[in-house]
Amino acid sequence: xxxxxxxxxxxxxxxxxxxxxxxxxxxxxxxxxxxxxxxxxxxxxxxxxxxxxxxxxxxxxxxxxxxxxxxxxxxxxxxxxxxxxxxxxxxxxxxxxxxxxxxxxxxxxxxxxxxxxxxxxxxxxxxxxxxxxxxxxxxxxxxxxxxxxxxxxxxxxxxxxxxxxxxxxxxxxxxxxxxxxxxxxxxxxxxxxxxxxxxxxxxxxxxxxxxxxxxxxxxxxxxxxxxxxxxxxxxxxxxxxxxxxxxxxxxxxxxxxxxxxxxxxxxxxxxxxxxxxxxxxxxxxxxxxxxxxxxxxxxxxxxxxxxxxxxxxxxxxxxxxxxxxxxxxxxxxxxxxxxxxxxxxxxxxxxxxxxxxxxxxxxxxxxxxxxxxxxxxxxxxxxxxxxxxxxxxxxxxxxxxxxxxxxxxxxxxxxxxxxxxxx
Amino acid sequence: xxxxxxxxxxxxxxxxxxxxxxxxxxxxxxxxxxxxxxxxxxxxxxxxxxxxxxxxxxxxxxxxxxxxxxxxxxxxxxxxxxxxxxxxxxxxxxxxxxxxxxxxxxxxxxxxxxxxxxxxxxxxxxxxxxxxxxxxxxxxxxxxxxxxxxxxxxxxxxxxxxxxxxxxxxxxxxxxxxxxxxxxxxxxxxxxxxxxxxxxxxxxxxxxxxxxxxxxxxxxxxxxxxxxxxxxxxxxxxxxxxxxxxxxxxxxxxxxxxxxxxxxxxxxxxxxxxxxxxxxxxxxxxxxxxxxxxxxxxxxxxxxxxxxxxxxxxxxxxxxxxxxxxxxxxxxxxxxxxxxxxxxxxxxxxxxxxxxxxxxxxxxxxxxxxxxxxxxxxxxxxxxxxxxxxx
Numbered sequence: 001x002x003x004x005x006x007x008x009x010x011x012x013x014x015x016x017x018x019x020x021x022x023x024x025x026x027x028x029x030x031x032x033x034x035x036x037x038x039x040x041x042x043x044x045x046x047x048x049x050x051x052x053x054x055x056x057x058x059x060x061x062x063x064x065x066x067x068x069x070x071x072x073x074x075x076x077x078x079x080x081x082x083x084x085x086x087x088x089x090x091x092x093x094x095x096x097x098x099x100x101x102x103x104x105x106x107x108x109x110x111x112x113x114x115x116x117x118x119x120x121x122x123x124x125x126x127x128x129x130x131x132x133x134x135x136x137x138x139x140x141x142x143x144x145x146x147x148x149x150x151x152x153x154x155x156x157x158x159x160x161x162x163x164x165x166x167x168x169x170x171x172x173x174x175x176x177x178x179x180x181x182x183x184x185x186x187x188x189x190x191x192x193x194x195x196x197x198x199x200x201x202x203x204x205x206x207x208x209x210x211x212x213x214x215x216x217x218x219x220x221x222x223x224x225x226x227x228x229x230x231x232x233x234x235x236x237x238x239x240x241x242x243x244x245x246x247x248x249x250x251x252x253x254x255x256x257x258x259x260x261x262x263x264x265x266x267x268x269x270x271x272x273x274x275x276x277x278x279x280x281x282x283x284x285x286x287x288x289x290x291x292x293x294x295x296x297x298x299x300x301x302x303x304x305x306x307x308x309x310x311x312x313x314x315x316x317x318x319x320x321x322x323x324x325x326x327x328x329x330x331x332x333x334x335x336x337x338x339x340x341x342x343x344x345x346x347x348x349x350x351x352x353x354x355x356x357x358x359x360x361x362x363x364x365x366x367x368x369x370x371x372x373x374x375x376x377x378x379x380x381x382x383x384x385x386x387x388x389x390x391x392x393x394x395x396x397x398x399x400x401x402x403x404x405x406x407x408x409x410x411x412x413x414x415x416x417x418x419x420x421x422x423x
Numbered sequence: 424x425x426x427x428x429x430x431x432x433x434x435x436x437x438x439x440x441x442x443x444x445x446x447x448x449x450x451x452x453x454x455x456x457x458x459x460x461x462x463x464x465x466x467x468x469x470x471x472x473x474x475x476x477x478x479x480x481x482x483x484x485x486x487x488x489x490x491x492x493x494x495x496x497x498x499x500x501x502x503x504x505x506x507x508x509x510x511x512x513x514x515x516x517x518x519x520x521x522x523x524x525x526x527x528x529x530x531x532x533x534x535x536x537x538x539x540x541x542x543x544x545x546x547x548x549x550x551x552x553x554x555x556x557x558x559x560x561x562x563x564x565x566x567x568x569x570x571x572x573x574x575x576x577x578x579x580x581x582x583x584x585x586x587x588x589x590x591x592x593x594x595x596x597x598x599x600x601x602x603x604x605x606x607x608x609x610x611x612x613x614x615x616x617x618x619x620x621x622x623x624x625x626x627x628x629x630x631x632x633x634x635x636x637x638x639x640x641x642x643x644x645x646x647x648x649x650x651x652x653x654x655x656x657x658x659x660x661x662x663x664x665x666x667x668x669x670x671x672x673x674x675x676x677x678x679x680x681x682x683x684x685x686x687x688x689x690x691x692x693x694x695x696x697x698x699x700x701x702x703x704x705x706x707x708x709x710x711x712x713x714x715x716x717x718x719x720x721x722x723x724x725x726x727x728x729x730x731x732x733x734x735x736x737x738x739x740x741x742x743x744x745x746x747x748x749x750x751x752x753x754x755x756x757x758x759x760x761x762x763x764x765x766x767x768x769x770x771x772x773x774x775x776x777x778x779x780x781x782x783x784x785x786x787x788x789x790x791x792x793x794x795x796x797x798x799x800x801x802x803x804x805x806x807x808x809x810x811x812x813x814x
Contacts, residue, residue: 017708023782030693030775033768037483065786078715078788080649080796083722085715136709158703161747168688168755181747185740192736196721411618416627419552419559419614 007062008072011089011142014055014099015135021048022066023129029124038123042114045127046220049134051111053103054268061318070145071208075099082258083199087208088144094338105131105262105349106134112353113254114289117227122166126252133159137263140270146205149274153191153267156185157235160264163255164248176247182405187234191271194227201401211277218281225282228275229289231413235267239296243398245319246303249311257352260315262345265322272329280332296323302391310355317347326408443652443795446784447581448657451477453777454574454663460770461567461670464503472499473571477578486586490526490541493579494519497544500572507565513558515572518547522579529586537570538587542596545583545640548576549633551607552614558633559626566670569629573663580636580655584648585799598727599640605724605731605738608634612738616743619677624749625669630707630744632658638724638735647723649792650716653744656791657716657781661705664777665804668698671766672753679753686756691765695754697774702746704781712784748801 021044029035036044052209069092077085110130117123133153139152161184165177172354195205201220202209213221232238237245245265250257259265272279272289297320304316321344328337377384391394427724452474455463459470478495480489497519505512521544550558559608561569563763608631615627635658639651669692672679672687679685700708707717717739724732766774784791 027775030696030771031739045513071776076789078719078792079654080719083648083650083719085718150447151714154707154709154714158708165755168751169686169757171756174755175753175772178744178748180753182744185743186737189736192717192721193733196725196732196736199722200725216515409614409616412613412615414617415610415614416619416623419555419627 003063004062004067007059007067008089008091010055010062011057011091011099011138014052014059014103017048017055017137018045018131018134018138021045022128022135022161023032023135024340025124025131029128033122034133034232038118041127041227042110045131046114048131049103049107052134052138053100056096056103057085059091060100060276063091063093063194067091069127074142078418082337084204085147086145086204086206087148088208089142090144090207091142093264094273096271097338097342099138101345101361102134102137102141102263105258105345106130106144108349109254109258109262109353114420116238116254117252120252121139124168125162126255129159129162130255130258133258133264137267138266146191146198146206146207146210146275149271150188150191153231153235153271154188156264157188160248160259162186163251163259164233166251166255172247173250176244176250180244180248180417183234183241185364187231187241190227190234193223194231197224197227207274210275213278213281216281218230221278221281224286225275225279225285228278232268232271232326234268234270236326237296237319238292238323238326239299240270240397240401242319243394243401244294245315246312246394249315253311253356254309256355257307257317257349260285261318261348261352266341266345267327269322269329271335272326273341274340276329276334279330286332288328288382290327291364293323293325293327293330297321299323299395299397302387303394306388306391310358310419311352313395314348314351318344323347343420441794441798443791444581446656446780446791447481447577447652448474448478448658450777450780451481451574451577453773453780454570454577456773457663457667457777458567458571458574458771460767460773461667462472462674463567463571464506469503469744471497472496473575475481477575480578481483484580486537486582487530489578489582489586490529490537491523493582494521494523494526494544495727497548497572500568501573504561504565504568507568508560508563511561511565511568514547514550514561516691517569518544520544521547526569526582526740528555532767534566534587534590535592535777538590538592540598541583542640546575548572548579549636550630551604551634552611552627552630552638553607555611555626555630555633555733558629560565561583561624561630562666562669563622566625566666566673570663570670571650572729573629573666574658576636577656577659580640580659583640583650584652584655586645588640588648588651595644597641597644600654601638601724601727602635602642604634604638605728605734606639607631607637609734609738609741612745616741616748618745618749619681620683621662621669621672621749621753624681624745625666626706628665628702628742628746629662631738632662635720635735638731639720641722642723642727643799645723645727646806647719649795652795653712653784653788653791654716654720656784657712658705660777660781661713663703664701664774665698665705667770667774668694668701672698674762681752682751683752683756685753686759688754689758692754692763693756694763695750697766697778698754699746699750700778701774703743704778706743706746710785711778711781711804712788713781714785715788 074087136152136155143149293365300316308312483489501512501515525540611631618624639654643651
């Protein structure tokens with residue numbers, strides 16, 4: 001974006017506006033004798049999200065009107081010896097479209113939540129975390145280096161965990177938030193390792209340097225691609241990390257719409273699109289990605305068809321599509337995947353926000369008209385019954401994951417007991 | 424800066440305070456203030472005395488003066504602590520004696536021996552697993568002293584990095600220290616998941632962060648002094664801040680078992696928020712110094728041992744999981760109807776100031792790193808061993 005220098009600064013407005021609102025609300029809440037009132041909280045956040053949206057539209061408009069896409073280097077965040085974290089933003093169609101969509105959806109959800117969460121005890125908390133989330137997504141969208149992208153990635157994960165545990169008076173949301181965090185953190189370890197490995201092997205973590213991955217030995221490219229894919233699998237709830245998604249809908253409906261319908265669940269896909277140059281050099285990882293994506297789609301579609309609650313059905317229907325997009329990316333159809341992603345995210349946010357009205361509509365419209373027996377039920381009724389039973393039990397995925405985790409938990413308890421942490 | 428010819432008598436003080444020294448002193452004073460709020464003994468006299476000692480040690484150009492000063496503060500703190508926990512007091516006293524010995528040995532020109540004594544003093548102070556007994560007692564029986572000792576650990580680490588971590592021996596010890604630190608952090612992080620009380624969790628949380636300081640010292644030996652200082656400041660402020668929040672919870676409801684929902688967020692919302700943020704700041708929360716410190720340390724560790732780097736990344740993930748689990752167990756749940764008092768304004772102000780230090784350093788790490796890179800270079804007095812280092 002060298003031909004329009006002032007435009008290069010606009011993404012910073014999109015990044016910092018929501019963060020400023022959240023920080024301001026946090027400091028006021030900590031220091032003031034009384035918490036800020038609902039109206040001020042909403043105004044502060046909506047204005048800042050609005051400013052962020054305008055900034056996004058300016059960037060997108062600039063690109064459409066002919067500004068050259070590219071990386072903009074704003075110096076180094078830090079330099080210590082030979083180690084640097086470059087402050088680089090990538091302004092291109094992929095980032096701008098994802099960022100603009102995120103900004104629109106965040107503002108829509110903020111407006112919806114103003115009414116939906118009126119007089120809810122966690123009103124302030126919700127809007128503060130919304131700002132952190134919006135900032136995190138903007139950072140991921142515009143980051144030109146893996147370090148910077150990881151910062152935004154983490155912010156989204158933290159906001160997601162806090163939103164799942166939003167209704168903390170009940171035990172189930174708390175347990176669900178812990179499960180989501182376990183998945184996030186363990187998969188994020190892959191991202192962090194990829195950042196360090198990229199620095200050591202490519203001597204830089206900028207996205208531009210990832211294009212030099214063809215100079216690496218095949219095993220290093222495969223390791224790098226595997227780490228990035230593992231991280232994307234966690235965030236996008238691909239098998240075997242899908243268990244947390246159905247529990248994640250314990251949060252308030254607006255946050256479910258934004259995270260598990262709209263943006264957060266698609267962030268893993270965005271990471272794969274951003275680092276496609278690495279994935280493209282690891283054919284084994286591509287093959288595994290296609291298999292995982294398709295398996296997830298089948299798994300989620302089977303569960304979505306037997307769910308009895310609207311949000312559960314929506315979550316799995318979303319996951320089925322996300323699995324398909326995952327497979328599309330791994331197959332190299334990146335443009336199709338981007339279009340699929342943007343359309344799907346927008347549709348799902350609308351469906352999630354409508355979810356509370358579904359019952360009302362059902363009552364108004366009467367019983368939904370259902371078709372006759374499915375082809376599978378007619379041709380192989382026993383097999384159909386088995387599929388139904390397994391889908392109802394969600395293929396016992398959580399039990400299988402728990403079986404892997406339990407030995408580690410037992411070891412942790414033993415260590416704690418022996419080392420004086422149980423007293 | 425005062426222009427003093429270095430071939431004459433070595434000056435005692437560095438009049439031109441560098442940004443890194445200022446950061447160390449500010450963080451130390453904030454932690455001392457948090458300890459004071461948490462009920463540390465000795466009143467304001469102790470607070471100002473410790474703060475003055477930390478300032479003197481930080482700006483002193485003489486390693487022996489700095490180390491002896493900090494050693495004496497360790498002994499004084501041990502005296503304050505003996506009424507609460509004898510094992511904790513013994514640990515502080517041993518660390519204080521080790522620091523004094525390191526200072527005296529350095530003054531005699533026995534730099535290698537001084538380095539060993541200083542490392543031993545640091546190890547006792549930070550309590551990495553399995554040597555966490557004394558610090559665990561402080562954390563369970565005298566939390567205010569634990570917060571205070573974390574404050575005083577900062578100048579000790581600074582002096583160690585500045586005066587002692589440039590020797591040939593430091594280079595040789597680098598990899599073993601990194602490996603021990605990584606293993607210790609992994610074990611402590613795993614154990615923190617199995618803790619059954621708030622105090623038990625904090626014991627392992629602080630032990631895991633103590634291991635980070637051991638790794639930082641190891642990495643500093645291989646030339647990553649600035650990264651080590653950055654990580655040290657982050658760890659001490661995060662662990663100290665969280666300790667103060669644990670103390671606040673205990674002051675009101677005593678030790679918390681993690682098997683039942685506490686519901687304290689209803690009566691102590693600010694304590695809950697700060698507990699979570701300090702806990703997150705210890706495990707690389709973005710927008711705080713911890714994120715940068717993590718990045719710096721991982722890079723430094725990879726050069727010493729890639730396997731240790733992977734272990735540290737997994738350990739940090741486990742620690743984050745433990746922190747969130749404990750937060751939900753202590754603060755979340757139905758309102759128990761207690762009328763507990765949240766942090767008072769001065770505590771809130773001090774804790775928020777600690778957070779601000781973390782946030783400012785997170786957004787502008789070069790404020791600390793650039794001067795640290797200059798000030799932590801080997802001082803002229805160490806040039807005696809230069810031929811060894813070169814060889």
